[in-house]
Each structure stands twice: as C-alpha cells, then as structure tokens.
Amino acid sequence: MNKAMLKKELNESMFESKGLWMMVAVSVILSALLIVVANIKEGAAMAQSDILQYAIKAVMFMTIMVSMVLGGSCFVSEREGHTMESLLLTPVSKFSLTLSKYTSAVILGAILYLVSVPYIIAISYGSGLAVRALLICLLNGGLLLLAFSAIAVSFSILTDSSKTAILVSGLLLVVLMFPAFAQGILKQSLIGRTFLAMDPLANCFTLMTPLLSEVASIGTVTQYIWPQVIFAALSIALLVWSSKRISLKGEK
C-alpha cells in the first residue's frame, strides 16, 4: 500500500468529496433517531432491544452506503479527471493503487462507525446490551464494510462511470437485504431457509434478535459470522482480480 496515495485519498474524501458532510449527515440522522425514540409515543413503547436493532441496521446501512459512494467513485474519478495516466506512469503497482483506495474507503467507513458509537451506547443505556451491540457493529458490520467497499472499488475499476459503479453495488446491497424481509411461507420454505442461512446481510439481521434479547450467548456470533466472512473473502478476491484490469478512459 502506498502511504502518499492513502493520505491523498483520505484528504480528498474528507474535504473534497463531501466526506465530512456525510459524517455530519450521519450524526444528524442518528440524533434524529434518538429524539424519535425518546419523544414519540410509539418509539418509546418499543422494547429497547428492538430500538437497538433498528439503530444498528441504520448505522450499518449508512456506513456501507457512504463507503460505497466513495469507493465507487475512486477510480472512475481518476479516469474522468484524466489523472489516471499520470498515476499509471509511476512505479506504484496497480495492486498498490487499488489497496490504497480501498483502505481509504474502509477507513472512512470505520470513522463513521466510531461516530455512531456514542449513539449506540446512548440507545442501549441501562439495558446492558451496549457491548453486544458494539460487537455486532465491529464484527458483522466490519466484515460487511470490508465486503461492500471491495465490491464498490472493483466496479469503479471495471466500469466507466461512477454512477454505474455505485448503482450496481447499491443494487447488490438491496438484493442481499431482501431475504431478511421474507415472511411467512417463503421464510419457512427450504429455499427461504437456505437463503437466510447463506445471505450475509440476512444472516447478520437474524443474529441480532437472539443476541440483543439475551437469549443467545455472545459466542453465537461465531456461528452466524461465516456467511459474512465468506462474502468478504469473495469480495476481496474480486478486488484483487479487478486490480489487474485497471485501464485508462475508453481503453476498455
């Protein structure tokens, strides 16, 4: 990984690509969520573990989306700005370029998780669920962040527009979330159960309920984490494969 490029990417993402504003937006959304929970009757009537589940899902979704937007535009913006040629003419390898940009997208996602930590603690205050909630964010959220950032950066390499890269990654996120909302017969069917067991996002959501209602022990995380580990590994493999296909604008 190239330190100079990582530094430049972080600077650019934070101050030039509105990364700072995204952080502010996340803080505002989470603050609004807290106000809803505290002041609205329906919100206050919900069980604390349910509220915590919604908060974790919101944090994960926002973090992944922000990382995907930044990751999805990282290579395309170099091509569109005609700076790619100069980068490829340095002795920095294509893999190193990819790794630097990927790391930058992941770091920004991690900073967003850090921003959300006080909110998670506040929401879980008094329930004793803070550690479990943060563990889900750290392990499951971390793996999903690694995976979706890798996918977004890969599509940024493989496509010619940032819109396409972000759209494709976003669609994948929605498609993977879909089984989590399956209900009734579909959920009980063999196909439904298989999807739920294999789908990294649905699996993560399924894990939350027993873990946050203290039915399951913390060790249960290891049982549910494998689909996310495999998904992250596959996504990173896609990233490594894509890194060899970095090219100039129009060359593809």
Place this chain on the structure above:
Amino acid sequence: MIETSGVSKTYHNGFTAVRELNLHVNEGDIFGFLGPNGAGKTTTIRMLDGLLAPTTGTIRIAGMDVTAQSTEVKKIIGVVPESHGYYYWMTAREYLQYFDALFHPEKSDSKYIDLLLERVGLADKHNVSVGQFSRGMKQRLGIAKALINHPKIIFLDEPTLGLDPKGQKEIQDLLRGLNENEGLTIFITSHMLKDIEVLCNRVCIIKDGLMIEQGSIRELQDRYMDTYTILLQSSDNLRAVKLLKDAEHLPQVSLCEERIEITCPSHLNAEGILAVKHRVATALFSEGLDILELSHKSLSMEDVFFKAIERGEKKAVSA
C-alpha cells in the same frame, strides 16, 4: 536511447493503430513525432511509456525492454500526456510533493521541488491551488511533474495545444533549456509544425499508423525540395536582376521583396548549382555590384509535412 523494431498495435476491436514502426531516437535528441489526427501518435507514446503493450515488435528504452522491465523504465522517463489531468484542490507544491512521494516513498526532496517550481516559473505560485492556474501554467506544472523523478527522457503529447503564442514560446524555451543544459532527450508530438521546426533536430512523420519519413529536418527538407532556389541580396537589386537576365541569360530570376530569387533547373546536381552561383557572383562583381547576402531557399516544416503526407497517400493507393 529509444529503439523500436517492427512495433504494431491492434486493439481488441480489430483496429490497427500502428503498423511496423521502426523508430530510432538518439540520446540528447529533441525528436518530433508528427502526423495528422488519428495517425497513431498517442498510441505510440503510450506504447513507448509502457501503458500499452505492443501487439508485435519490441521497444527498448535506454537498453531496457519496455514490456518486460516496465517498472524500471517508468523510473527513467517523464510523461506529459495530451489530456493531462490535475487535482484542482491541491496547490502546485502539494501536487509535486504527491508525485515525488509516489516515485520516492522513502524520502521527499523538497529542495528539488523548489528547483522545479523555479525552473518552470511557478515559484511565486507554489501555494496557489491548481484550479486557479491558466492553461499555460498547468502545462508548465505538468512538465515539472514529468521531471520529478529526474528522467533521462521526457515524452510530451501536444504540449502547446491550446496555448497562446506567449505560452507556446515559454514551453519551447523551457524544453530547449532542459535539452541544452541537462542533456535531456525529448520526444514530442505536436500539431504545431512551427514548434517542431524550432525545437526538434530529428523528426518522424506517420500517417494511418505507418511511418512515412524519419530523419533530421535538414535531410527531409532536402529530400522534398523539388528545385533549388538561390536567394541573393546585392547592393543594387534592380541592376543585378537586369544584368543576370540579360547578360547571363538566367531566365528564372525574379525580385521578391528585398531579395533576388534564382531558381535553378531541376536537372542540375550540386556541382551544377555551384557553377550557377559562381557565374552569378562573377557577373555581379565584374559590374561593381556587391553581394550582401547569399543563401538558398529551404522548405518549411509545414511544406515537408504536407509533401510527406501526400507521398504517403500515394503509396497507400498504389499498395
């Protein structure tokens, strides 16, 4: 310094941009690479700097194979691409520091960056963001970036494109200075034939990916010169013209502005031309007229270019 042998490039869609290119660029040359739009100039530069792999043939730069030793080659070349992009939020200094760090991650050389900014005339603008630069300033910054790794060769793709005459002159002076003071080999493509004429000592002309000509500008001028025209300025041009026409029976004598033009017949060889010059000088001196200037008309780079392109088209039709 640059040797290509039978280099061709065919893209995935079947389009052949460059065919059987054999280039020879010496160390210290300012080499002009000319051709109309779509001739294959940018493809050639991208193959020379290792961004594109040739379909066939070999390219060697400073003895190194560009395909096999791509990383090593990148360390000794600098490139100013045609559509050069910049990070507009960076200052000129930050921009150079960034590329310096990409080339030399272990140690940044801030003194050299100062020197480069000084050399390209941007020392007083080092803290101004690139977004506020004029086109000419950006181009000079691009040249400074191309020099960040102390290259032995720099490739410039249309470096004066879109610049006003002052900007063009600044780039020309800068490049000439780099060549003369540091012995830098310069490979330049340009549509500005005047640039090529003023800067380059050797050129290559390509069309539709095929090399039409290669050589020194003088060689090409001589090659495409159909007739030899003597240019003369005497102490009394009117009398001299009359004398040469009447007494010496030289029919192709005319007065053009301040000079007399004597067009030699096309069948004359070098000795014949020398004999004509001798006759002219003897006739003028014998009549008490002085010769203030004696030279010959040469083709401009533009003339050479169009004649070469025409020849290339004829070749293609006959082939």
